[in-house]
Amino acid sequence: MSTLPRPTIPASDIGSGRLRLSDSRGTTVSRPLFMGTRAAVAELCAQIAATRDVPAPVATLDEPDLSTVARAIAEYRPDGVLLVCEPEEAHRFATAVAAFESHAIPVSQVRPLRTALPFALAAPEAGPRVYVSPGSAWSAARIDLASLINRQPLPIDRTSVSGMLRGRRVLITGAGGSIGSELSRIAATFEPSSVILMERSENALFEIDRQLGASFQSVPRRAVLHDVVDADRTLQLMRDLCPDVVFHAAAHKHVPLMEDHPSHAVTNNFFGTKSIADAALAIGADRFVLISSDKAVNPTSVMGATKRLAETYVQGLHGQTHARGTGRTRFSMVRFGNVLGSSCSVVPIWSAQLVDGGPLTVTDTRMTRYFMTIHEAAGLVIQAASIDNPTEIAPVYVLDMGKPIRILDLANRFLAAHGYTPRLIDREGNLILDTGMSSDLAPRAGQSMDIVISGIRPGEKLHEELAYAAENLKPTAHAGIDAWAGSPTDISLPTLVAELSQARHSTSPEAVIATIRRHVPEMYRT
Numbered sequence: 001m002s003t004l005p006r007p008t009i010p011a012s013d014i015g016s017g018r019l020r021l022s023d024s025r026g027t028t029v030s031r032p033l034f035m036g037t038r039a040a041v042a043e044l045c046a047q048i049a050a051t052r053d054v055p056a057p058v059a060t061l062d063e064p065d066l067s068t069v070a071r072a073i074a075e076y077r078p079d080g081v082l083l084v085c086e087p088e089e090a091h092r093f094a095t096a097v098a099a100f101e102s103h104a105i106p107v108s109q110v111r112p113l114r115t116a117l118p119f120a121l122a123a124p125e126a127g128p129r130v131y132v133s134p135g136s137a138w139s140a141a142r143i144d145l146a147s148l149i150n151r152q153p154l155p156i157d158r159t160s161v162s163g164m165l166r167g168r169r170v171l172i173t174g175a176g177g178s179i180g181s182e183l184s185r186i187a188a189t190f191e192p193s194s195v196i197l198m199e200r201s202e203n204a205l206f207e208i209d210r211q212l213g214a215s216f217q218s219v220p221r222r223a224v225l226h227d228v229v230d231a232d233r234t235l236q237l238m239r240d241l242c243p244d245v246v247f248h249a250a251a252h253k254h255v256p257l258m259e260d261h262p263s264h265a266v267t268n269n270f271f272g273t274k275s276i277a278d279a280a281l282a283i284g285a286d287r288f289v290l291i292s293s294d295k296a297v298n299p300t301s302v303m304g305a306t307k308r309l310a311e312t313y314v315q316g317l318h319g320q321t322h323a324r325g326t327g328r329t330r331f332s333m334v335r336f337g338n339v340l341g342s343s344c345s346v347v348p349i350w351s352a353q354l355v356d357g358g359p360l361t362v363t364d365t366r367m368t369r370y371f372m373t374i375h376e377a378a379g380l381v382i383q384a385a386s387i388d389n390p391t392e393i394a395p396v397y398v399l400d401m402g403k404p405i406r407i408l409d410l411a412n413r414f415l416a417a418h419g420y421t422p423r424l425i426d427r428e429g430n431l432i433l434d435t436g437m438s439s440d441l442a443p444r445a446g447q448s449m450d451i452v453i454s455g456i457r458p459g460e461k462l463h464e465e466l467a468y469a470a471e472n473l474k475p476t477a478h479a480g481i482d483a484w485a486g487s488p489t490d491i492s493l494p495t496l497v498a499e500l501s502q503a504r505h506s507t508s509p510e511a512v513i514a515t516i517r518r519h520v521p522e523m524y525r526t
Helices: 037-047 066-076 087-102 156-163 177-186 201-217 230-240 255-260 260-285 300-325 344-354 374-385 409-419 493-502 509-519
Strands: 021-022 028-031 031-034 057-063 082-086 106-111 129-131 171-175 194-199 221-223 243-247 287-291 329-337 339-340 360-362 371-373 396-399 421-425 448-453 473-475 481-484
Touching: 021 421, 031 037, 031 087, 031 243, 037 057, 037 082, 037 087, 037 287, 057 066, 066 087, 087 106, 156 374, 171 177, 171 230, 177 194, 177 201, 177 243, 177 374, 201 221, 201 255, 221 230, 230 371, 230 481, 243 260, 243 374, 255 260, 255 300, 260 287, 260 509, 287 374, 287 493, 300 329, 300 421, 300 493, 300 509, 339 344, 344 360, 344 409, 371 374, 374 396, 374 481, 409 421, 409 448, 493 509
Parallel strands: 031 057, 031 082, 082 106, 171 194, 171 243, 194 221, 243 287, 287 329, 329 396, 339 371, 360 448, 421 448
Antiparallel strands: 021 028, 021 129, 396 481, 473 481
16 A cells, blocks of 8 residues: 655645545545556545545545555545556456445546546546546646547657756746646746746736745745736846746737737737847846737737747847847747647637537648647747857747547537537538548547537637748758748838737727738738
């Protein structure tokens, strides 16, 4: 029998949440015990340790005998047991299961998390499922989703990254977001002298600060509640903090929302970038990395166009200062597509829809996107930042996202992983035959779940791009990272800043969009 490391909260509070084991008895437990193979139990414990609103186990058992079970019941008084193993391994625990059930302690079986998705952790035919409340922090981002997109994550060269981060002060803006928080966690593994978490959301900042404190106790860190749009305060903070490496992940990213609020997109995505980039240059930071997007290429949306404007400013700033020899900061940008499990992205949305009983929503049967897991994307961003580029042109790095995936195929895989047969219908309730479904996505027999085709939203593309057709992408020394070898746009930065500054204070969304299009002429509207 093995027990969890001593908790940082009183033992009496370990089971403060509630976990519903959806079986024939509808059992709800607050003092669960985890039992199963050593690897599967360890994986589940790791997930629970980073999850709010779900009770930590009072004990864990791997390969228990009857005496171990009896001792666990007497010492830990569990009110429910999760047996974590593959179905074919369940027979190894039959004696222990019978012993728990003889003491009226219910046992529910789930498959290991690495092969499952959140909320419904096993197919119906595999036995009972485990559910958690949709509002909890049990997030799709905490589950390995690489198999959902059939992608083998690309590793990073830890030696080269260590040379950039070890013993350095690393600042991440938007540190509470999906990418920002993962950048923070990965950076902390390279023994930096400090990790500086800059975030304007109080709750998001608190959570990533808490997570880093729990997982990287030896790494100094500082949580800074701040909005980078405030240029004066940003410069003051940067002078006080003196970061060596800056990852700028803070941005507005939701396409339909930014269509309705273009001035907010300009303010946050362009002027937020300008503020932190100017400050990084002023204090002599070694490196500045802008997290960009595939939506910046031939943008159809306000969000994508403002990210393109942010790229333009960073390229211009780098070019001017390095041509004059007036700055030491090396600027770069990294573009990539969608990341699975990020806040308000498709998998968490589908998870919530599934918990609510469905249906799932997909905007268009033809829509495709590039996908990558959060961990892989953040790792490659840090890898790209480590590439030395002393030229006068700020590099634009493009991550190898593989082949685009049809969103409907992703939804079908998601439902199949939960044991559902997808049923495709339009907004009027008419059944649609999906002739494009590949044979490997054929639904399994089981309970059906509707997928409603809701229609493409303002600003959305059917297919994203990672680089302009005219751009010349060349491979770098690192797998999965290409670099743009072209020249940046020849533009007057003072004019760009002045016109966008005037536009963002306009009360007319149309006037704001007109100004954006004047500086991003390749922007077209859907």
